[in-house]
Amino acid sequence: MKSDCTPKEALQKLEHFCAYQERCHDEVVSKLYSLKMTSDEIDSIVVQLITDNFLNETRFACSFAQGKHRIKQWGKIRIVNELKARHITSTNINLALAGISAEEYIETFEKLTQKCWDGIHENNQLKKRKKFCDYILRRGYESNMVYEKVKELEAEAK
Template sequence: MNLQNTYTVDEAQKKMENFCAYQERCHKEVRAKLKEMKMIPQAIDTIMVHLIEQNYLNEERFARAFVRGKFRIKKWGKNRLKQELNRREISVYSIKKAFEEIDDEDYYKTLDQLALKRIAQVKESNTYKKRKKVADYLLYRGWESHLVYDKLQKYIK
């Protein structure tokens, strides 16, 4: 009988502590990892409670780190950020708190830079086609449509 893929609650707990200490994790991710480790539901609940009590797992902290990182590095807009956090089953409260990480001035400045950069990249002589290509790009990245169309009005005549 092969026992190498079974864990005691203590072993699984240690493994998950390391997993959460390495980088911020959401509850859904940790629960999925424990299921992958073939832990029973009672053990999963016990370990989850331990991780939350010991502050290895903190939904609001995860959401804040996620928003900061994806905004700064991938330049995602609020729509995309919200969509991704919802996919990870993050509470509305934590999402709201996470958006406090984005300074409004930085947000608009980033959209401005992103729009100008994309406009320079799109080689299209037809104004309408160019607008559509730039808009599609920005909307896919999760920027609010009214902001995107304002930028297009301003920069593509």
């Protein structure tokens, strides 16, 4: 299998790829495979990217967690699952979650749940409750928080 470019050209492409936005090792390796690099070339390029600080798994995990929480309003469960899918170590996952303050997490949860509850136009209370819980759980929030909140919102509605 002939490589699309030389290892030096691949390194330059990957430096740009990593400088554009934080990347995890899996994304970088996939990109290198798409450039038809050999396993040895991939290993040496990844080592070089880490040495030059273009590739940093801890930095990736932290920016990923904060971005997904602030922009997409994901809960911790969803963030953890997405990071695990990218083969991020549990140490880095814990560091990333520590970057989200408890106050910010609760505030985001409150805003999201209120907006969701107000947005569901369902006369059947059971169906409304199910739609609400499914949506918030899919966003990755802890079930005990979701069920406490739904009780609170139902009590306010009465």
